[in-house]
Amino acid sequence: MKNDTQKQLAHDPDAAGHFGEFGGRYIGETLMPALIELDAAHQEAWADEAFRAEFASYLKHYVGRPSPVYFAERLTDACQGARIYLKREDLNHTGAHKINNTVGQALLARRMGKNRLMAETGAGQHGVATATVAALFGMECVVYMGEEDIQRQAPNVKRMQLLGAEVVPVTSGTRTLKDAMSEALRVWTATVENTFYVIGSVAGPHPYPQMVRDYQRVIGDEAREQIQDMVGRLPDDVIACVGGGSNAAGIFEAFLDDAGVRLVGVEAAGHGVDTDQHAASISAGGVGILHGSKTYILQDDDGQILNAHSVSAGLDYPGVGPVHAYWHAIGRAEYCSVTDSEALEAFHTITRLEGIIPALESAHALSAAMRTARQGKPEDILLVNLSGRGDKDLDSVLAMHDTDA
């Protein structure tokens, strides 16, 4: 069985951006030439050793890589099962994995001679990471953010403004990440000739899913070596949260050919996947076309996009990167889900036991890891991508406790 899976497994999409039946470029004609140009520019840059060296240098000296892998001993003891190791992306500059990708895209923008960046953001982490590199490279920066998220993530809005970015509230639809992305695509359509659109996840039209994966794969490349140095072998499970899925794609990529390593993506179940208040596109959605690619999405019987819900603004999106749809379809990765309250419980547990305040997004992965660890044996190794730190979520977490009380 495993051999069959391995035979089918392709790391890169076809020339038009298809991972199996997923991905592609479902986008207005106005943007097509820019996407074709961007694809060529990325392929050319990625094959250029000088570009790769420059990227690696910024990741080392500016982002602070490599981020450590840490054995969470007290968490392991509490679960009384498998050993839990954390890949500490929360220790990166700006506090999440998002910066890996924005450094890559800003370097590419500079190489293409574009001096104006635009981005969409949900939790604000990608917006902050984009505003950061815009400041670093002296570029203009505009960030589109749902009005609802602007309220939920006020500190990140301030950060972006301090960094010199203009934050534009999006008031259409649900006023969250979905609408910010729709609006960003509209604005890009009108400004495509002078603006580089920095997408923050492995979502959107080709080449974004592949390009963002390439810029995030450093997470997995490092972690694969680090965990072997620490325990002398590969992990049994690699676990990461999945909204659009860039941190998961970045860490999974390095383990794709390691047939014995289980790859587990954790979606946000919100109030439960059997309710209409969740963001679990693979676990509880269906195949459709949204924001430039064919993938799993949340939709009604008539193909209208449904609103997602998650306590975590970064997972609150009714779609998922097409590479995850592909891995799910061929059985290379497994996808499960964690509810708001389970994620919140994990948030507190890790904070108390390890002195690490995780992002609510990452708390979903940690909750799933704890579930698996409890059923495991002491010789089992779980590697969890701790994708970001939770400072940005303190208001949300405290507000939820007020509501609960």
Add this chain to the structure above:
Amino acid sequence: MNRIDKTFARLKAEGRTGLVGYLCAGDPDMQGSERSIRAAIDNGVDVLELGMPFSDPTADGPTIQEASQRALASGATVTSVLELVKRIRSTDDDTPIILFGYANPLFKYGYARICKDAAEAGIDGFLVVDLPYEESAELTSHMKPEGLHFVPLIAPTTGMKRATKVLEHAAGFVYYIMVTGVTGARTDLASDLKEQMAALHAVTDLPIAAGFGVSSGEQAAATGAEADAVVVGSALVKSACQNRIAEFTQELRTALDA
């Protein structure tokens, strides 16, 4: 013969510029939408682009976004849009109707099924804004047997090399997007329209309709002087909201025929 081809042949024979009108199906509800459509056709729209509302119209400006939301809020579905077309067809067997929208509602309905049901309802073609020719083969393979035309979009950013490829498999007419941006009324229109039309005519025999931003008789006349037909969308939707769609359509028609 497809009604689109028939209509453009007639317009050419008469030496007139075509008027292509966009209205969102089900806006503000099915009854009101039917009244608007009939008023537009009765007062001079030659080709109807009937919008299939979508929750996330990424290529549309505020006017058509809001129209889509009104239509969805009042319960528009693919099925009810097809029923609307059947009602129009019961009294009008001539005006070409193009289903205009986004890929996902069609994909979810099923490409084979939508082509069969659309043709049966009296639809003549599809224009799917987020289905560039690279992604359109699956849908068009089901359209051809039903005699439906897949109307391609060409943008100012397309360039002639790509346009030639896109137009190889085109049928009906070509929709030229005059401005780099989303739909919506504008005061300034393209200044290089004449050159663009000439370049496109050199690579296709199909009629070319130009649109995006046309919002007055004056602008329609200026655009119509260069193109075979003029597309009016957001401004027509707005006129329907303001109960003056008959007058506005007449204004456009008069300007084009002058």
